[in-house]
Amino acid sequence: MPESKSRRRGAELERAILDAAWAELSEHGYARFTVEGVATRAGTSKPVLYRRWKNRAELALAAWNQRVPVTRGIPDTGSLRTDMLALFTRIARRTGNMMTEMIAGVMAEAFRHPEVADLLRARLTQPSPLTETVRTIVERAVARGELPPVTLSHRALRTPLDLVRNEYITCGQTLDETTLAELVDEVYLPLLRGLRAE
Amino acid sequence: MPESKSRRRGAELERAILDAAWAELSEHGYARFTVEGVATRAGTSKPVLYRRWKNRAELALAAWNQRVPVTRGIPDTGSLRTDMLALFTRIARRTGNMMTEMIAGVMAEAFRHPEVADLLRARLTQPSPLTETVRTIVERAVARGELPPVTLSHRALRTPLDLVRNEYITCGQTLDETTLAELVDEVYLPLLRGLRAE
DNA sequence: TATTTAAGAAACGCAACGTATCTTAGGAGC
DNA sequence: GCTCCTAAGATACGTTGCGTTTCTTAAATA
Numbered sequence: 301m302p303e304s305k306s307r308r309r310g311a312e313l314e315r316a317i318l319d320a321a322w323a324e325l326s327e328h329g330y331a332r333f334t335v336e337g338v339a340t341r342a343g344t345s346k347p348v349l350y351r352r353w354k355n356r357a358e359l360a361l362a363a364w365n366q367r368v369p370v371t372r373g374i375p376d377t378g379s380l381r382t383d384m385l386a387l388f389t390r391i392a393r394r395t396g397n398m399m400t401e402m403i404a405g406v407m408a409e410a411f412r413h414p415e416v417a418d419l420l421r422a423r424l425t426q427p428s429p430l431t432e433t434v435r436t437i438v439e440r441a442v443a444r445g446e447l448p449p450v451t452l453s454h455r456a457l458r459t460p461l462d463l464v465r466n467e468y469i470t471c472g473q474t475l476d477e478t479t480l481a482e483l484v485d486e487v488y489l490p491l492l493r494g495l496r497a498e
Numbered sequence: 499m500p501e502s503k504s505r506r507r508g509a510e511l512e513r514a515i516l517d518a519a520w521a522e523l524s525e526h527g528y529a530r531f532t533v534e535g536v537a538t539r540a541g542t543s544k545p546v547l548y549r550r551w552k553n554r555a556e557l558a559l560a561a562w563n564q565r566v567p568v569t570r571g572i573p574d575t576g577s578l579r580t581d582m583l584a585l586f587t588r589i590a591r592r593t594g595n596m597m598t599e600m601i602a603g604v605m606a607e608a609f610r611h612p613e614v615a616d617l618l619r620a621r622l623t624q625p626s627p628l629t630e631t632v633r634t635i636v637e638r639a640v641a642r643g644e645l646p647p648v649t650l651s652h653r654a655l656r657t658p659l660d661l662v663r664n665e666y667i668t669c670g671q672t673l674d675e676t677t678l679a680e681l682v683d684e685v686y687l688p689l690l691r692g693l694r695a696e
Numbered sequence: 697t698a699t700t701t702a703a704g705a706a707a708c709g710c711a712a713c714g715t716a717t718c719t720t721a722g723g724a725g726c
Numbered sequence: 727g728c729t730c731c732t733a734a735g736a737t738a739c740g741t742t743g744c745g746t747t748t749c750t751t752a753a754a755t756a
Contacts (some may be wrong), residue, residue, distance in 0.1 A: 313703080335743080486654055487653060494687070
């Protein structure tokens with residue numbers, strides 16, 4: 301093992317730590333995410349982590365930020381409803397329990413460390429490929445004549461993610477088909493139909 | 499002080515503990531809500547609390563459940579938009595930082611203790627006077643001709659509270675006027691306009 | 697080669713959870 | 727009114743995990 305003697309530094313080390321942190325989050329979730337665990341997994345020790353991040357929450361957020369979201373194709377099933385259902389399902393699968401657990405956990409800590417709240421907010425409001433996906437789906441529906449022309453605010457574009465996240469946080473479990481359909485049929489599609497073009 | 503010798507029991511004691519718990523939550527928030535703190539404030543000791551509730555989260559939920567929500571009048575300003583804005587503002591004020599911090603905190607713990615998630619879900623989905631307030635506001639708007647007749651699902655009725663809560667949890671701070679107006683104008687009013695009567 | 701920087705190991709203090717042990721008050725039964 | 731039993735209250739404990747301190751030593755820099 302050449303590892304046992306060599307000592308990583310700077311960017312290389314940081315990368316290894318963030319990878320380890322992500323792995324720990326994926327395996328155990330935020331509730332069992334410990335700084336010690338990350339250090340051990342990364343083959344280093346706690347002070348090295350604390351020299352880089354102020355606390356556990358910031359480490360978790362850094363690990364999250366480092367993941368580049370995988371952009372997948374935009375659902376195109378031929379109808380607004382099924383496109384949206386596909387999108388909501390994808391959000392629910394991908395956002396996953398872990399992500400939401402993390403938001404809850406980080407947020408819970410944010411009340412002790414206000415800077416953390418700012419970091420989390422920055423992460424959540426940063427432009428995501430998701431909003432553009434929503435826009436495309438809606439534009440296609442308009443082109444097909446399923447909807448009148450609409451003006452989509454940023455708020456309207458982020459609402460799908462907000463709806464799914466809220467449901468996760470308040471339910472604490474994976475959303476079933478029925479719930480997703482309810483969010484689409486009873487909230488988001490009505491919203492789109494009720495928007496006015498300006 | 500006759501207190502110093504007397505020993506409360508049963509319901510009387512339980513009441514005192516829950517009152518103390520609520521006071522601690524109000525003063526320090528869930529992040530600094532400690533079992534020891536509640537015990538001291540209630541003039542008792544930790545084991546007494548642990549004989550009644552399995553853990554910190556259940557104690558907090560019990561304290562919350564015991565609070566009877568104060569029903570206030572239903573906004574009636576003569577227009578749907580201003581009624582809704584008044585309602586959203588009221589929710590934001592009343593739900594308050596504390597409540598949402600608590601949901602985040604309890605939820606974060608719920609990933610360790612699954613029973614807690616069930617209790618929280620029960621608390622959040624239980625019928626509240628709020629949904630009836632929403633219904634009344636909308637019915638008045640229909641009567642005035644501001645909206646076509648609509649069928650209000652349970653999901654649509656709970657959406658105002660969901661929207662405000664999500665915003666709190668992801669922002670970690672009091673919602674300002676602008677944000678509340680955005681939720682009303684760009685999400686909830688469009689939703690209502692887009693609902694169909696069945 | 698000498699100097700400086702930061703990695704890594706070990707241990708600590710601290711807070712808070714949840715538990716175990718014991719004493720004692722006060723209600724219930726006789 | 728006396729005895730018994732339940733539960734209150736005090737104290738102390740074991741554990742986990744955060745965040746810190748101290749010290750040694752590897753590796754980059756000059």
